[in-house]
Amino acid sequence: MTAVGTRDLIVEKADALFYEGGFEATSFADIAAAVGISRGNFYHHFKTKDAILDAVISRRQQRTSEMLDNWQAKGAAPRDRILSFIRLLIANRIKIMAFGCPVGTLCSELAKLDHAAQHRAAEILGLFRSWLTGQFQALGIIRQAEAHAMHLLVWSQGVAVIAATFRDEAFIRREVAGIEEWLDELLVAPAVEN
Amino acid sequence: MTAVGTRDLIVEKADALFYEGGFEATSFADIAAAVGISRGNFYHHFKTKDAILDAVISRRQQRTSEMLDNWQAKGAAPRDRILSFIRLLIANRIKIMAFGCPVGTLCSELAKLDHAAQHRAAEILGLFRSWLTGQFQALGIIRQAEAHAMHLLVWSQGVAVIAATFRDEAFIRREVAGIEEWLDELLVAPAVEN
DNA sequence: ACCAGATTAGGACAAATGTCCTACATGGTC
DNA sequence: GACCATGTAGGACATTTGTCCTAATCTGGT
Secondary structure: OOOOOHHHHHHHHHHHHHHHHOOOOOOHHHHHHHHOOOOOOHHHHOOOHHHHHHHHHHHHHHHHHHHHHHHHHOOOOHHHHHHHHHOHHHHOHHHHHHHOOHHHHHHHHHHHHOOOOHHHHHHHHHHHHHHHHHHHHHOOOOOOHHHHHHHHHHHHHHHHHHHHHHOOHHHHHHHHHHHHHHHHHHHHOOHHHO | OOOOOHHHHHHHHHHHHHHHHOOOOOOHHHHHHHHOOOOOOHHHHOOOHHHHHHHHHHHHHHHHHHHHHHHHHOOOOHHHHHHHHHOHHHHOHHHHHHHOOHHHHHHHHHHHHOOOOHHHHHHHHHHHHHHHHHHHHHOOOOOOHHHHHHHHHHHHHHHHHHHHHHOOHHHHHHHHHHHHHHHHHHHHOOHHHO
C-alpha cells in the first residue's frame, strides 16, 4: 500500500535497532513500536525473530554490494576507491563512536550467540574483503592483494572498537591519516614486494 | 568455606559466560547452573545482574593489572614486554576465533546497551593503553608513545574481530608477524621521529 | 549443647519474551 | 453486490526473565 511496503519498513527499523542496541537486546515489541504497528501484526510479515535477522542481513548485503558497485562505476583510480572505504570511518564517525561498526559488532554478537546466521553476516565483511582485494590487484599488487585487503579490514574494525570504547574523534582522524599514509607507502614500494 | 568462596566462583563462571555468550544473553539461570547452586541463592551474593557485571569487570581489571605488573617485574626489555602483549593474540587464539576479545566485545556490547558500567569496562582497555604508553616511553619514544599504544590496541582489536568473523588461524599469525615487524621498524627509526 | 550468623534451596512474583490465533478492515475482481 | 487476498489490531499462550522472600541447613565459637 504505502510507497515503501510495511515489510521493508520493518527491516529498516530492525536494522537500526539491531545496530544501536544489539540483536539479542532488541525485542519484537521494540521493532513494532519503532515501525508503529501492533505486535501481533508482525507474524504476518515474519514468522520468527531469526527471519527478521535474515532479512536485515540480506538488506545489508545488498546495500553493501550497491555501494561497492557505485564506487567501482565512478571510474576513479583504485587508490581513490580504497580511500572511499577508509573514509567510511570519518563519514560515520558519530554512530561509530556510539555503537561501533554495524557489521563488525553484528558478526561479533552472532559469533557469541553461535547463531545460524553468523556466516551470512560474515559474508558482508567478505564483500569488502573481495572488493578491496580487487582494488589492490588493479594496482598491480597481486601476491599481497588479499593480505592487504585483510589488513585494511583489521585496521578499520580496530578503529571502530576503540572509537566506541574511548569516544575520541581526534583519535579516529589520526588513525585514518595513518591508514592513508600506509596506503601511499604501499603504492610507492618496489614492485618486487608485491 | 570452600577453598575458593562461592562468591568468587560465581564471578568466575559469570565472567566466562559473559565472554562466551554475551552479557545480555546470559541469564541468572545460566550462571546458577554453571556454578551448581540454586537460582534463588544468588540473591544472597548479588542483588542484581548489574552487580555481577560490576564484580566481573573488577575481577578483569585486577587480573589485567596483575598480568601487566608481572610483565613489568620480569626485568625484560620494553620491546619484549610489548611482544608479550602482542602474543596474547596467539596464546588465546582458539577462544578469540570463537568469541573475539573478551574486553573488546564487552566494551562494544555495553556501549550498545548504553550500560552504566561501560566506562568501567573501558578502563580495562585503558590499563593496556597506559601500560603500553609507558613501554614506548621507556624506549625513548616520548611524543608518539600514546599514539603508538593506541595503534597497538587498534591492531589487536581489529585482529580479534576479523579472526572471530573468518575463523582463520593462519591470518592471526600473519597479522601478529606484521605487528612485530611494525614494532621493530619503529625501534630503528631515527630519534627525530619520536 | 547451644546459639548467632552465614549460606543454601525452593519457589513466588510481576513483567517481558517469542510465538501464534482469531476477528475485523480494506480494496480490488468477477 | 458477492467474493477473496492482503493487511491489521488485539490479545492469548507458555516460557523465561530479573528480583525477592521464607524456611531450612550448616558452621564456628562459646
